[in-house]
Amino acid sequence: MRIFNRSHVPWLIFVVLATIAASWVYVGNFHPRRLPAGLGLPPSLVQKPSEHRSVGGTPLGLTYGAIAFAIFIFAALFSVRKRVVLWRLGTLQRWMRSHIWLTLLTIPLVLLHSGFRLGGPMTTLLMALYVIVMVSGIYGLALQHQMPRIMKERLPAETVFEQIPHIREQVVAAAEKMRDSFKPAPPKRTDAGAPAPSPVKTVTSGSTPGAVARFCCASKGSCGRGGRGFGSRADRISRWASAALPQGKTRRKISSRQQPLF
Secondary structure (H helix, E strand, C coil): CCCCCHHHHHHHHHHHHHHHHHHHHHHHHHCHHHCCCCCCCCHHHCCCCCCCCCHHHCHHHHHHHHHHHHHHHHHHHHHHHHHCCCCCCCCHHHHHHHHHHHHHHHHHHHHHHHCCCCCCHHHHHHHHHHHHHHHHHHHHHHHHHHHHHHHHHHCCCCCCHHHHHHHHHHHHHHHHHHHHHCCCCCCCCCCCCCCCCCCEEEEECCCCHHHHHHHHHHHHCCCCHHHCCHHHHHHHHHHHHHHHCCCCCCEEEEECCCCCCC
């Protein structure tokens, strides 16, 4: 609730007039010589002489204290009014305005009740607690004016209260995904039990059948007993090589561990 609007003007006027009236009655009773001529109190507002040395013990001081105490009770009832929505005792905005301005009115009432003196230890402690409460309330009122503007600038999107758990899960999932993106990729594991690749020899289409025969015989160990029978096996190797290397085939890989097809 913003305090700088027309709805607060009547409350401002009331608090100012009440403060002036309370101060006028106080000065007229305890310091009548300080009043200007023509502003003296009527006899009905002048209290009878009292034996109390402190202002708080006089009838006028007790009146100020009673009014301030009643306002404190009303301020405490405001929190109850916010929780009990079914109460039809005015709107929350009216309760809020009266809470703000009436508690501000307690400042001059408490000062006039104490006679602008702290008194003993108990009175000093109560005054210190009162100052803490009032300062925190004024600070909260200032935040109430500033926070909506700050939230509007820094939080352009508003979240419904019931959707907060779902949105929180989305934020956590996005954070985990971002965290995983910074992790290095694990190295690829190779099969340690796989045999090492065998050396490969290349045979081109331009190789002669005899060279193929010699290569196959070398991989076999020998083409026959004591080198005999080379011609018959060489002929078969030549025919196999001619069939295995057709025209247009540039190269074919033959492993040294493969057995010749004959």
